[in-house]
Amino acid sequence: MERLEIPVEALRDAWVDAIERGDEVVLVRDGRVVAEVKPRAKAVDIEAIRARVPKSLQVEDAAALIRAMRDEERF
Secondary structure (H helix, E strand, O other): OOOOOOOOHHHHHHHHHHHHOOOOEEEEEOOEEEEEEOOOOOOOOHHHHHHHOOHHHOOOOHHHHHHHHHHHHHO
């Protein structure tokens, strides 16, 4: 991909400010969208997601589960 830098100092600051606020900048030429500049996606906090998963949905050792099921049937 070719990188094209155009000196647009006055607009650049406004664009960067808009993107930092979470806005999207759309570049249009002759009525057609030629580029969309969006803010970077925020990283996902895996530990926060794991903390929200109920303990009952977390997988336990399969062998231990089968042993427990077998023992419940015997006694």
